[in-house]
Amino acid sequence: MKTKWLFPHSYRLIGWLIFIPSVVLGFANLYAEFNLPFLAVPFGSWKIPGDTVPQNLTDELAGIGLITGLLLIAFSREKVEDEMIGQLRLEALQWSVYANYLVLAIAILTVYDMAFFTVLIYNMFTVLLVFIARFRWLIFGTTIIHARYEKSTES
Amino acid sequence: MKNRLKVERAEHDLSQNELADRIGVSRQTINSIETGRYVPSTILALKLAQVFGKPVEHIFMLDETD
Numbered sequence: 001m002k003t004k005w006l007f008p009h010s011y012r013l014i015g016w017l018i019f020i021p022s023v024v025l026g027f028a029n030l031y032a033e034f035n036l037p038f039l040a041v042p043f044g045s046w047k048i049p050g051d052t053v054p055q056n057l058t059d060e061l062a063g064i065g066l067i068t069g070l071l072l073i074a075f076s077r078e079k080v081e082d083e084m085i086g087q088l089r090l091e092a093l094q095w096s097v098y099a100n101y102l103v104l105a106i107a108i109l110t111v112y113d114m115a116f117f118t119v120l121i122y123n124m125f126t127v128l129l130v131f132i133a134r135f136r137w138l139i140f141g142t143t144i145i146h147a148r149y150e151k152s153t154e155s
Numbered sequence: 156m157k158n159r160l161k162v163e164r165a166e167h168d169l170s171q172n173e174l175a176d177r178i179g180v181s182r183q184t185i186n187s188i189e190t191g192r193y194v195p196s197t198i199l200a201l202k203l204a205q206v207f208g209k210p211v212e213h214i215f216m217l218d219e220t221d
Contacts (some may be wrong), residue, residue, distance in 0.1 A: 068158040082180035084193050139183075150171070 003086060015072025022065025029059045030121070034104040046123070065125070071130040088138045096131035124132070157216045160189045163207045177203040 008073060022108035035056040061148050103126070107119045164174060171185045178199065187193035188203075195203070204211040 076212050078181070080175075080179075080181040082197060083196050084184040085181060085188055087193075142183040142187055142192075144169075145190070145192075146183045149186055149190065 003049055003077065005075065006081070007072055008086055009077045009079055009081075011072045012076035015069045015074075017069075017078065018065050019073060021068025022062050025058065026062035026066060029062055030118075034058065066125055067128075069093055070125060070132070074128050074132050078139075084142075085139070088142070090137055091133035092138055095134050096127055099130050099134075100127045156191070156194055156218055156221055158188065158191070159214050159216075160185070160203065163209070163214060165191075167207060169206075174203075174206065177206055 021128050025036075027033075035058045039057040039061060040054060041057060100123070104119075104123055107116065107123075164171070169177075171182050171189075175182045175185045180199065184193065184195075188195050188199075200211050200215055204214055207214065
């Protein structure tokens with residue numbers, strides 16, 4: 001089956017190889033203020049004109065790495081990519097968008113100030129994370145049913 | 156939608172695996188179609204019919220609820 005907008009199957013592994021170090025780097029940066037020295041920018045922020053406080057690009061690297069890694073994991077072709085897998089992928093995507101905004105709505109009502117900013121940081125990645133989890137769960141589910149069915153028809 | 160996929164498979168002595176390989180889908184998809192959890196596209200239904208050399212209507216039938 002022809003599928004649009006998917007990466008080759010092997011890119012999923014590349015995705016994990018990018019995602020894991022990025023998530024470690026991201027947590028280290030967020031909670032331990034860890035910065036990679038070679039990513040220090042001697043001049044002021046290039047994002048805020050006139051800012052003269054030196055910046056470090058560790059969080060930028062972690063963020064871009066997380067996005068790249070998660071996108072590759074989420075949207076790489078399965079080994080056998082067929083129409084049912086495609087449908088499961090779409091269902092998982094819809095499910096994750098619902099779940100994500102439900103959680104965000106709850107956070108809007110219950111979390112304030114800087115804690116809410118932290119929620120937003122997580123929220124940047126949770127759509128993809130929840131999607132990946134849901135999609136793998138659906139595929140796992142059909143595999144289990146398949147295995148059971150095979151067993152029952154053998155005997 | 157009802158289907159006779161399992162019967163046809165038995166008549167042609169094909170495992171789910173072999174049938175899946177022939178039409179280029181995963182084993183799980185064949186299984187899901189047989190158990191009625193997945194309704195295949197027209198293309199896939201035609202491919203299945205082609206394997207068994209029978210018209211699509213012989214393999215897939217409408218249910219009262221369809």
